[in-house]
Amino acid sequence: MFKIIQLTKWIHRLIFLWLLGGVSMGEPNTQATYITGTIIDSTYFLPLEYASISVINPGTNYKILIGGISDENGEFSIRHTLIGHYTIEVEYIGYETRAFPDLKFSDEENYTIDVDLGKFNLLPKVIKLEKVDAVGFKSPxxxxxxxxxxxxxxxxxxxxxxxxxxxxxxxxxxxxxxxxxxxxxxxxxxxxxxxxxxxxxxxxxxxxxxxxxxxxxxxxxxxxxxxxxxxxxxxxxxxxxxxKDDIVDGFHSSTSFTYGNHKRYNGLLRLSYKKRKMEFELTGFAKSDFSALNSEREYEWQYDSFSLGSIQKKSTTGNPLTGGINFGSTLTISDQNTLHLGSFFTAFNHSSRDSIHHKLPVEYYMTSNDIKRGWNLDASIIHALEFSGDNFLTTTAAFAQSGEHQKEINDRNSNGTGPDDHSHIYQDDAIETREFESVYKTQSPRFGMIQGGTSYQSLAINSELEYLHAPYGFDFNEQVSSGYFRVQKSLKRMLSSLSAGIRIEQRNTSTSVYDIELPDSHQHADTSNVFVALIDSSIANSPPAQKVLYLYPELKTGFTSMDKKLSLTMRYGRRINRVKLAMINPFPVSMIDDEYHVRKGNPFLKPELVDIYQINFSFRLNTKQHPMFTGNIIYKDIQDLIQWHDVDFVIINEQSFEILTADNVARGKSIGYDFALSLSPTKNIRLILDYNNWIQKTSGKGETDLIGNSSGNITDGQIRIALPWKVDFELWYRRYGKHKLTIGEIAPYYYVDLSFGKAIIDKNVYLTLSIHDMFNSRIMDIYTEQAITNPTSGVTYIQKLNAIKYNEQRLISLGVQFNLSAFPTLGESKRDRINKQDRPDDIDVDY
Missing domain, CATH: 2.170.130.10 (TonB-dependent receptor, plug domain)
Known part of the structure; x- marks a missing residue:
């Protein structure tokens, strides 16, 4: 405990000194100056984060004098007060060490000077090849x-x-x-x-x-x-x-085709052309997939003196069809101006057929043909302006629209001689989003990276449902305006970086549920129908418009040991969960499965607001190679937690119907941890083991079915082997541990994937054979039990559910990729050129 207190005091002292002007160590009466540079991968031209930089003195057995690590942009800025000539060594796991010998750190009058290494590459370690037995690879x-x-x-x-x-x-x-x-x-x-x-x-x-x-x-x-x-x-x-956006000079093309069991196929053609300052790319694809989801569920209602039951089996099969085109172009107006246009269009037909068998309390069969067609169109324009080497302005405008039409044709047969009931359900969904963002970034020797930006997002959702020839409408509109400011400073010694920021956001929402009036209406009013009653209730109780202001702070600090074996980051941040369409759409779903257990959204849901505290660490035995151990611990404090299993009742003609929906709980807390081990026993073998676990506790004055604890865990194992004759082997295993719910549990299960790949380098061809869910073992076994009180009779009973859900997912695929002309990455990708890494935190593209 004493060491922890001392460490905390040391951290506070370093932060305080940095705010006064930086941490300096070395000769007392010298001018503080910096060692700077940017490290990138020589193959993919992406920045290398957490590369180690060491200043050593060859005359003292290469003793490390000072050091640091690179940030998310591959950049480093290490303050120094050294006099004389020294060597700088840069190291990164899996890459060759690069040395800069005999560099001047001071002038003739013994005043310290800046040492700028500029932008430089690190080369991946080369694996020697013998004849045609190419082995060794980079892990994905x-x-x-x-x-x-x-x-x-x-x-x-x-x-x-x-x-x-x-x-x-x-x-x-x-x-x-x-x-x-x-x-x-x-x-x-x-x-x-x-x-x-x-x-x-x-x-x-x-x-x-x-x-x-x-x-x-x-x-x-x-x-x-x-x-x-x-x-x-x-x-x-x-x-x-x-x-992908790796475009180089001239015309290039590649194609790939995959075929699998259940009549699955997938074809893709990619073309690109670049000449001088213009780049064009066109990619098209078409695919036919397969889906088969089966479920069985058995309900039991236990009363004091008797029990009731319900048994249902359901099978859903389909062969979804999808096609799409992606087009992009980049114009380099000048060395300081770049413009990129992008668009992506997809169309789909995801039709399926449901077969339902009710065994109890009344036996009958039901079929439902679900015809679902739609399209998505997304377009964006990005303009990047470079004022100087350290000042960038990036502006993004994006538009997206999608439409989906769904038609259900239902037939119910109770006596085996013909259809006993026939109905149609039509639903149309339209979603439109608009986004505008402008981000400015500059670099200051004293304060580090300074970044600020503004953004505006709008979301418009329109959903129309026709049930029993009665049309209804649901509209949801959301506008989010925000601005943020962020500072990130790279330090030396153990404290590698410190960043802080704040985002201010205003969110406006409006929701409405309404009848759609038709000139020649032939609506069939049926107030005894539970689905109509739910929709009518939503129309009568549409939530009002809301305007809310949110603040999102951020604080992050990072450490690395002098021997570069241990790295640690600590971060605090605040995030929000804006409600999704399925959570707020008041139209009932599963309208044919079981009219006694109907699911619907809740338009009155409030967003969740969460404070996140996170610790990440990594440790490796040496800086040259694996093994490497990483850990991630996350604690979340959640306000207005949304639980997606709220049981309510609606009374229709003195009969109770159970309604499943979502609602807010007063408070929620969760803790999760994720540990991973990565090692390479040889150059030809790569192993990854990962275990993550989470526990969530909910509390408050809400309904009893919302309050409780839940937990779960997942274990992953992966082995990749580079075999002789240019054959790659991969075995991947995932196990789901027991998942505890607030009212039940899901039993453990697992699945295994297997694949082989063969490269034919001379012909520029790569063949793959893959098997997903090799043992057909991905089966969810669910059990729930809860006490429910009927609001009409006041009687309390126990409801038990035993359910099984599984896919026919043993999918076998054979694929071939043929490069008509290669796509070598000879320089930065256009996205790197456009954004200049102006979002240094975590992601290498513009957010």
């Missing part, structure tokens, strides 16, 4: 202190597959059996494409990830606690999908 997964990065170009096993396949390879990120994404068990996340929130990412399941394939993607960044420079929405964190 990079686990850092602040983020996890998965580089698609290094993961041939998921060639031309949906983006979800890549997310499943990232530890602590999960795509569950229903397609819902979570980070460390938290489903409240934000999905960005090139730093922008697009039209297809506002739903609960983020359907945009079903549309985009890995052939478009360069890499995926996962950040659990972003800075104030990014959108504060999503307390679980941000997933940013960065599309």
């Amino acid at each position: 997964l990079k686990v850092g202190l602040d983020k996890k990065t998965f580089t698609i170009s290094k993961a041939e096993s998921i060639l031309n597959q949906p983006a979800e396949a890549a997310l499943r390879k990232i530890p602590s990120v999960d795509v569950d059996i229903d397609g819902i994404i979570s980070i460390n068990g938290d489903q409240n996340i934000t999905v960005l494409i090139n730093g922008l929130r697009l039209s297809g990412t506002h739903g609960e399941k983020n359907p945009y990830l079903d549309l985009i394939t890995t052939g478009f993607i360069e890499k995926i960044d996962v950040i659990t606690n972003p800075s104030v420079a990014m959108d504060p929405n999503g307390m679980g964190g941000i997933i940013n999908i960065i599309l």
Whole structure:
């Protein structure tokens, strides 16, 4: 405890000295000056974060005098008071050490001078090849202190597959059996494409990830606690999908094709052209996928003297069709002006068929053909202006629109001789987003990086439902205006960096639920129908417009040991969970499955506000190679926590119907931790082990079904082996531990993925064979139990649910990628040139 107190006092003293003008160590009566530079990867031309910089004296057995590490931009600024000539060494794991010998640190009069190394590369360690047995590779997964990065170009096993396949390879990120994404068990996340929130990412399941394939993607960044420079929405964190943009001089093209069982196929063609200051890129794809979700659920209601039951089996199958075109162009107006235009259009037909068998209390069969068609259009323009080497202004304008039409045709047969009931349900959803952002960045020798920006976002959602020939409408509008200011200072010795910032945001919302009047209406009013009654109740109780002001502070500090083996960061930040469409849409869902358990949204939901405290650390045995151990501990204090299992009742003609919806709980607290071990026993083998666990506690005066504790854990294991004859092998294992719910639990289960890849270098061809869920073991077994009081009769009973949900997901795919002409990365990508890394915190693109 005494050491902790002393360390705290030492940290406070360093921060205080820095605010007065910086920390200086060395000769007392000399002028304080700086060692500066920028470190980038020589292959991908991306900045290298946490590279170590050491100033050594060759005359004293290479004793390290001072040192530091690079920040998220690959930049470093180390204050020094050294007199004489010294050597600087730069090291980074997996890269060759670079030395700058005999550098002058002072002038002829023994006054210290600045030492600027400029921008320089580090070379990856080269693995010698013998004959054709090329072995060794770079792992696609990079686990850092602040983020996890998965580089698609290094993961041939998921060639031309949906983006979800890549997310499943990232530890602590999960795509569950229903397609819902979570980070460390938290489903409240934000999905960005090139730093922008697009039209297809506002739903609960983020359907945009079903549309985009890995052939478009360069890499995926996962950040659990972003800075104030990014959108504060999503307390679980941000997933940013960065599309490819590696364009070089001349005309280039590549194509890939994947075929799998269940009549799945995926084809992609990519073209690019560059001449002088103009760049063009066109990518098109088409795919046919397969889905098969099965579920069984058994309800039991236990009263004092008797019990009731209900048994249902449901099977959903479909072959979703998707196609899309991505077009982008970049114009370099001058050395200081760059303009980039981008657009992405997708169209889809995700039709499916449900087969439902009710066994109890009355046996009947029901089928539902769900025809779902739609489109997404996203466009953006980015202008970058460089005033000088340290002053940048980036302006972004983006527009996105999507439309979806859904038609359900339902047939119910109770006697086996013909349809007993027939109905149609139509629903149309339209989403439109607009975004404008301007960011200014400058570099100060005294205060470090100074950054400020303003942004405006608007979201308009219109949903129309026709049920029993009665049309209804639901509108939701949101406008968010914000501004932020942020300072980041790189220090030396153990305290590597200190950053602070504040974002101010005003959020305006309006919601309305209404009848749609038709000139020749033939509506069939049926107030005894539970679905109509719920909609009518929502129309009569539409929430009022709201205007709320939010403040989001940020504070971050980082340390590294002098031997560069241990790194530590601590961060505090505030984020918000703006409600999603599925949470607030008052129209009932599952309108044919079970009329006694209806789910609907809650338009009165308030956003969650969360304070996040995070500690990250990494340790490696040496600075040259693996093993490397990383840890991440997160504590969250949540206001107005949203629980997505609130049980209410509605009374129709003296009959009670159970309604499942969402509601706010007074308070919630959660703690999660994620530990990862990465090691390479040989140059040809890479192992990654990861374990993450989360616990959430809710409290307050809310309803009893909302109050309680939940927890869960996920274990990941991955082994990649570079075999002889240019064959890559990958085995990936994920196990879900027991997941405790507030009213029940989900039993443990697991699944395994396997893949082989073969490179034919002479013909520029890469072949892959992959198997997803090799043992068909991804089965969710759910049990819940809760006491419920009927508001009409006052009788309390116990409701038990046993449910099983599983996919037919043993998917076997064979893929081939053929480069008609290569896409070598000979320089910076256009996004790096445009943004000049003006968002130094966590992500390498403009947010």
